[in-house]
Structures are given as structure tokens and as C-alpha cells.
Amino acid sequence: MRYMLALAATLFTASAAIAMGPWKAVDCHLDQPCELDGRSYHVMAPDGWDGESPLPVLVHYHGWGRNGVHAQRSDRIGASTRRRGVLLVTPNSVGRAWDYWQADSDEVDFTNRVLEDVAQNYPIDLEKIYVSGYSLGSVMAWRYACESGDHVAALLAIAGALHEDSRCDQAPAEVRHVHGLTDTVMSYSKGPAGDDPTYAVGLWRARLGCGAGQDGGDWHAREFLTFHRNAWDCDAGKVVLDLHPGGHFVPHGWIGRQLDELLGRTPSYP
Template identity: 65%
Template sequence: MIKTLTFCFFAFASAAHAMGPWNSDCHGTTPCEIGERSYHVLEPEGWDGETPLPVLMHFHGWSRTGKHAQNSERIGASTVRRGVLLVTPNGANKTWDFWQADTDDVAFGDAVLADVAKRYPVASDKIYVSGYSYGSAMAWRYVCHSGNDVSALLGIAGSISQSETCDEAPAAVRHVHGLNDTVARVPLGQGDAAPLRLWRARLGCEDSTPGGSWQAREFLTLERTNWDCADGSVTVDLHPGGHFVPHGWIGRQLDELLGLTPSYP
């Protein structure tokens, strides 16, 4: 599980100062290989080669690959401008097995983060996990079993069953969903009118507070709801649209998590 990687993150980050600038033989369109599987990595612009990097591990949507997220203005362009290392695993047969708790894809995610820590100095307190659609469901599944050292889950239009019981959980959960999404239903939870029942129960959330409305583009307004929880925080942004990654959503979450002034793109 990801908890076992904490030592690796600190060890490799310390080694970076002794070794000088880091180099990786795989980045951009050249995949990093782990056995028969692989992932892609996209370095942020202006990185000095030494400063430990926040990491966003993003699970791609169905029938796509990690390269799609890196080439996306709504994902890759958001990380490179904010000093974040984007890590995009490739799903077997371009999909993810998130249906059951014992999926091998959780272990694959662990292996990816461990390999990244061998190649780059990682800011171990700034590990974020995101995904879109099937990839969002995979991100939920991943942090459900390897999430204790994850700073935030950023879910986009996909989830696992709200009746799941998770052994682990990230420090913060942020999710966005379209109210007219006909591909993946908004994760309400049976008998509960408020979204993200699974995480609100797992993190000990009680009363919600309105977070106001915001938009990165004038044609799409997102309405936010926040929960302060005993063991973390939960935020959901709902919009009137369908099944897509909203403009500026990833960037805004990273800005808020990193203490930056929200900007677009």
C-alpha cells in the first residue's frame, strides 16, 4: 500500500540534494516501464531539477492513455504551470479494474508512485490523485485502499459505490460532477440527498456549508458545497452540464491546495 512508500519519498528527496539535478530517461511521450505496464510523466515548466515536486497521479478515462491527459489543456496544461509533476499511468487495454477491492490496479498505482520517487525528488506531503470518468472511479478505488498518505483526491465525473467501506482515505476529497451527466450518475448515496456519502461517512463529516459559485469560463457556473470533517475535508462542485472535465477545475483545485492565487488556465 502507499503508506509503505513514505520512507522512499523522504529518502529519495534527501538524496536529491546530494546528487544534484535529477534526470529521467522517460518523460513526455516516452513511457516509463514497470514490467509489462507503463506510465507517462510530464515535468513542470521552469523546474530547477532539484526542488522536491508535488505530484498529481491522474487516471485516464476509458479507451484513452496517459498521453491524453498530458496533452489536455484542462489537465496537463494546468500542472506544468503550477510546478506540479503530472504522472499518468496507462490502464491495461486502455481501461481500469475498479469494480472490486482486490484489483491489481491499486498495486500498480503503488508501483508507479514508488518508481516516480526513484526518478524525481518528491514532496511527500503533496501527493494528489485524480481521474476522469472510469479514471475517476479508479482514483476513488485507489485512495480507498492506499490513500492514507494522499493529500487529496480530485474526482471528475466518476465514483465507486457509496456503500463501500474504505480501509484508508485521503486527507481531503474534492469532486466535480455534472447534474445532467447521463454516463456516470452523481454519487448521491442511497437514501441521502447530499453527494459523496462514502467520504462524508469515512471522514466523519457533519453539517455542510455553501461554498459559493465560481467559474473559469462564463458559460459554466459551478456551485460548491463544503464539509469540515473530523478526519479531513470534503468539497463538491456541481454544474448543470454533462460528462466532461470542466475548464479550470483541476487548476483551481491545485491552486487552492498549494496556497496559490486561483487563476485560469
């Protein structure tokens, strides 16, 4: 919380200043990490960017045992941001794992400092800050959204979630969650009785004041994996839940589809 006002001020000031002139290359980019307060993160600009236009941002938390470079090189994450004009920012954890279970996590403050630092070098579109994660990184993305989500346009969570009784003082404008029903690594919760396929996003439905859900039907980006969608229009935003019959992985085309919908683009693959 103590970084929220500083973050907003930095983003507004830096973005306005940088947008007035060409972007100046920084030493850290792609595989070369940006050092910050004894830690680091990676950043990757989209293909064909003119160096001036404000950029939507996807902050993505890596899974256990990985680092920020993995998401950059992924056809399912990095390729999706590059093709859609989105700046990909991937923090590195300490010891390749995230500290997220307890409230007031230092990881939240670190992420805010990362965003402040990024805004010194890139013009950020403040209305289009998205936060994502895979597996344990998805749980970290939930934690960030709970504690610093008021300036987040959407949470894009992949195969990982906080406990349903977690406290969320803040919330993003939209929550989009995907999970495999046969996931044996981060099992998908269907509630105490095991009969509620929408239970896992109940925390956000309550937090955002959602009404009755709508069956969005089936969709797929690749024919070998079909998603079933449920969606809720809420007093303070929107919740989208995509379930598939597979296990623990980043699904083909899911990040790209969410970004297309959020950015008002015609959905495409890849």
C-alpha cells in the same frame, strides 16, 4: 497495503537523496512511456522547474479508451500542472480500462510501484501527493484513495465515483469531487429518493467524520460554466463538492482551481 511501508521508505530515501543534487534526465518523459513490470506510465515535469526543488505530484488516471498521454496534452489537466509546479504522473491501464470495482485491486499496487519508481528520479514532496481521474479513471482514483489513501493529500475526482456502500479502509486528507448534473455517461447519484444533491460524497463524509455542510456559493473559471460548491469541515479532513449543469467532461479550470487552493495560491485561469 503490502507496498505502503516500502513506498514510504522509498519516497523518503529517494527524495532526500535526489534533493541534494541536480535532477538527472531519464530516458522516459512526456510521450515516451516509462516501462515497469510489464506495464507503463508517463511523467511530465512542470515548466521552469529548477531540477532540485521537491515537487508536488498529481497522479491522474485516464478515462476509458485513452492513455496517459491524453492528460499530458490536455489544457484542462496537463497545462494546469505545468503552470503550477506540479509533477504529472499518468499510469497506463491494461486494455485502456481500469480494474477497480473489487477491493484489493492490482491497480492500487501498480500505482504504488509507479510512485516508488518516480521517486527514484524526481524529488517528491511527500506532503503534496494528489490523486485524480476522469470518468472511469475517477472511479479508479476513488479506489486508490480507499485502499492507499493515508499518504494522499487530496483526491480530485472528475465525473466518476465508487458505489456508496464501498469499503474504504483508508482515506485522503481532502476529497474534492466535481460532477455534471446532466451527465448521461456516469450519472450523478442523488440517493434512493433522488432528492439529495450531496449523496454522492456521503461515503467520504462518513469516513472523514464530517459535520454540517457549508454552502460555498457559485464560482466559475470560464463564464459559460458555473459551479455550485458545498464543503464540509471534518474530524479527519475536508470534503468539497462542485456541481455544474453540464454533462460528462473535464471542466475548464477545475483542476487548476483545486491545485491553487491546495497549494495556497491565488486562483487563476488557466
